[in-house]
Amino acid sequence: MFRVDRTQFDEILDAISPYLDERKAHYAINSSGSSISNKTRLAITLHWLVGGSYVDLCFPWGGAVSTFVSYRGVLWPTINALDMAYDIGLPIHDTDKLDALSRGFYDHSGGILDGCVLSMDGLASLTQQPYDYEVVYKKDYHNCKGGFAIAVLAGCDVYCHFIAASCNHSGGTNDIIA
Numbered sequence: 179m180f181r182v183d184r185t186q187f188d189e190i191l192d193a194i195s196p197y198l199d200e201r202k203a204h205y206a207i208n209s210s211g212s213s214i215s216n217k218t219r220l221a222i223t224l225h226w227l228v229g230g231s232y233v234d235l236c237f238p239w240g241g242a243v244s245t246f247v248s249y250r251g252v253l254w255p256t257i258n259a260l261d262m263a264y265d266i267g268l269p270i271h272d273t274d275k276l277d278a279l280s281r282g283f284y285d286h287s288g289g290i291l292d293g294c295v296l297s298m299d300g301l302a303s304l305t306q307q308p309y310d311y312e313v314v315y316k317k318d319y320h321n322c323k324g325g326f327a328i329a330v331l332a333g334c335d336v337y338c339h340f341i342a343a344s345c346n347h348s349g350g351t352n353d354i355i356a
Contacts (some may be wrong), residue, residue: 180224190260191220197259212253214245222246223256232306259284268296268333268342282336297334300353302327303345313348321349329356343347 180187198216222235232246232253245251271273279295287294307326308319319326327349333342347356 179228180221181228182224187220187224190224190263191217193263194220194256194259198255198263208318219252219256223260226253227303231304252255254339266340266343277337279341295335297336298331298342299333300329300331300356302349305349315348318348318350326351329353331356 182190195216198219225235226232235246248252248254269279276295280293283291283294283297302321302323302325304323304325304327305319308316310316313319317324319328321327321329328345329347329349329351331342331344331353332340335341344356
């Protein structure tokens with residue numbers, strides 16, 4: 179469901195908890211009876227990141243769609259906490275690390291992939307139509323697969339460990355441009 183085991187889930191939760199605050203818990207308690215815990219925020223976000231529909235996630239977890247997609251809601255604060263907790267990035271200026279990455283692909287491919295430091299792919303992560311106040315051009319988020327999306331690009335080393343990621347482009351953006 180989350181593509182991590184319970185131990186990894188707990189490790190991620192411990193890593194991101196300092197970056198998440200349980201926002202205005204007293205308001206949430208007054209309106210719905212309880213606030214959304216960090217554990218629930220992480221569970222919802224991980225399930226969405228592995229392909230779960232935001233509509234399907236809101237019902238069983240007891241959240242409103244507006245709470246899920248809001249920049250102050252469940253998803254974006256949790257993703258921001260993940261970004262702050264984990265250092266990810268291609269070591270562009272560290273030639274020793276780049277050589278080690280290249281050596282991994284070279285050895286694994288029997289010398290065919292010489293100089294390769296990253297294996298990258300992209301996907302369109304479906305979302306709802308953005309509001310006018312969120313983006314300049316809503317139509318840019320409509321993609322060829324028939325819906326609104328955000329372009330997500332991720333790159334791994336030879337051991338399938340993520341070393342680069344980007345979700346800075348609209349769903350209508352071609353992978354090469356993103």
